[in-house]
Amino acid sequence: MDLTRAAAEALDAADPLAAFRDRFAGAGEDGLLYLDGNSLGRMPVETPAALARVVEEEWARGLVRSWSSWVGAATRVGDLLAEGVLGARPGEVLVADSTTVDLYKLLVAAADARPGRDVLVCSADDFPTDRYVVAGVAQARGMTVREVPADADEGLDPAVLATALDERVAVVVLSAVAYRSGALADVAAVTRTAREAGALVVWDLSHAAGAVPVDLAADGVDLAVGCTYKYLNGGPGAPAFLYVRRELQERLRQPIWGWFGQRDQFAMGPAYDPVPGVERFAVGTPPVLALAAVEVGARLVAEAGVDRLAAKGRALGELVVALADAWLAPHGVALASPRDPARRGAHVTLASPSAWQLTQALVDRGVVPDFRTPDRVRLGPAPLYTRFVDVWDAMACLRDVLASGAHEGYPAERSRVT
Numbered sequence: 001m002d003l004t005r006a007a008a009e010a011l012d013a014a015d016p017l018a019a020f021r022d023r024f025a026g027a028g029e030d031g032l033l034y035l036d037g038n039s040l041g042r043m044p045v046e047t048p049a050a051l052a053r054v055v056e057e058e059w060a061r062g063l064v065r066s067w068s069s070w071v072g073a074a075t076r077v078g079d080l081l082a083e084g085v086l087g088a089r090p091g092e093v094l095v096a097d098s099t100t101v102d103l104y105k106l107l108v109a110a111a112d113a114r115p116g117r118d119v120l121v122c123s124a125d126d127f128p129t130d131r132y133v134v135a136g137v138a139q140a141r142g143m144t145v146r147e148v149p150a151d152a153d154e155g156l157d158p159a160v161l162a163t164a165l166d167e168r169v170a171v172v173v174l175s176a177v178a179y180r181s182g183a184l185a186d187v188a189a190v191t192r193t194a195r196e197a198g199a200l201v202v203w204d205l206s207h208a209a210g211a212v213p214v215d216l217a218a219d220g221v222d223l224a225v226g227c228t229y230k231y232l233n234g235g236p237g238a239p240a241f242l243y244v245r246r247e248l249q250e251r252l253r254q255p256i257w258g259w260f261g262q263r264d265q266f267a268m269g270p271a272y273d274p275v276p277g278v279e280r281f282a283v284g285t286p287p288v289l290a291l292a293a294v295e296v297g298a299r300l301v302a303e304a305g306v307d308r309l310a311a312k313g314r315a316l317g318e319l320v321v322a323l324a325d326a327w328l329a330p331h332g333v334a335l336a337s338p339r340d341p342a343r344r345g346a347h348v349t350l351a352s353p354s355a356w357q358l359t360q361a362l363v364d365r366g367v368v369p370d371f372r373t374p375d376r377v378r379l380g381p382a383p384l385y386t387r388f389v390d391v392w393d394a395m396a397c398l399r400d401v402l403a404s405g406a407h408e409g410y411p412a413e414r415s416r417v418t
């Protein structure tokens with residue numbers, strides 16, 4: 001690979017998604033080399049106007065009358081995600097609550113659908129909230145957790161997972177893209193293996209949606225959840241999405257019985273009777289303002305096309321890896337993601353004993369990655385708004401920091417948020 005800056009500029013010149021950069025606030029103006037799109041995506045330029053419309057027209061003037069359109073927002077935005085991003089069918093996706101709460105609802109519903117089975121499986125490398133929800137549900141139900149060991153850099157080995165699956169396993173919880181290493185799971189193969197063992201899988205698509213091709217229908221996925229504030233650019237605290245395969249919906253009953261999941265909710269009936277369809281997984285009043293922001297983000301991703309985003313994300317990752325090999329390895333910084341681009345999502349992780357100090361030095365120089373314990377720097381160049389030269393410049397900055405030892409003056413003690 002040609003590692004000159006001119007080669008990176010040439011990749012930008014040929015990038016079919018280049019124009020999307022101008023659709024994001026700050027991109028190209030703030031001078032930031034923002035490589036944390038896998039934690040919080042940039043704000044689309046259209047978002048403030050979309051929010052202002054809801055505030056000034058629908059809320060200020062429409063008041064309670066606006067509920068006639070707000071009441072359908074969670075499924076309307078869900079359908080957008082289903083068709084434009086997730087390879088699902090209309091009526092299979094709902095945008096509601098947080099990823100954590102959605103995972104809880106689907107996990108309990110799935111465990112109920114596998115009576116007599118007393119084991120929940122997750123990966124030791126799963127995002128903490130996923131492992132905590134699994135542990136909490138297991139404790140409440142008197143079930144056992146089987147935490148499958150995973151390689152911190154390479155992710156979960158499907159053969160190791162298979163050994164954990166037997167007739168006791170009710171539900172498996174896994175991430176399609178591992179939050180730390182970026183390792184990509186074979187969603188179709190794992191779903192098939194789990195089904196053969198009689199278990200359901202709940203996929204966490206937080207680091208996958210909008211970054212890698214996701215085809216829930218073709219992959220036979222039953223249940224999934226994911227964030228909308230990363231590659232979908234829905235904003236901080238944006239509600240998550242949940243997916244339930246149509247054929248399963250009537251057979252599942254989620255544990256939080258709220259009136260937004262109720263059949264004919266304004267009949268104000270005496271007892272809970274869940275509505276048919278994916279809305280039965282709703283709980284209470286949706287965050288209408290936040291949903292408007294998710295809608296903008298979802299439309300942008302759908303317009304760009306997930307296949308094109310994934311191809312660019314992979315190319316950006318290959319540039320990170322090539323530059324890390326050439327410039328950073330001599331300083332003792334190692335790749336902590338799968339080397340094969342086909343096995344990675346859109347972020348790349350590096351390991352260094354000085355990872356936290358390097359992260360602080362980079363942030364001070366206008367390069368924003370994030371630090372993940374114990375010794376990782378994560379680089380998430382979101383393909384919608386990150387240029388190849390941004391990656392080149394960020395990596396050059398990291399090379400220069402390492403060469404000068406500038407990071408050594410930063411505190412080793414990590415801050416509350418990393």
Ligand SMILES: Cc1ncc(COP(=O)(O)O)c(C=O)c1O
Pocket residue numbers: 098099100101127129130175179204206207227240
């Ligand atoms: C894989 C994964 N799941 C879940 C979450 C977060 O869940 P919540 O939105 O409920 O905080 C994150 C990131 O914060 C994540 O990376």
Ligand SMILES: Nc1c(O)cccc1C(=O)C[C@H](N)C(=O)O
Pocket residue numbers: 038039040127179180417
């Ligand atoms: N959700 C976050 C938050 O509320 C604060 C800070 C960071 C986050 C993140 O999204 C972290 C991210 N999911 C991760 O993979 O580490």
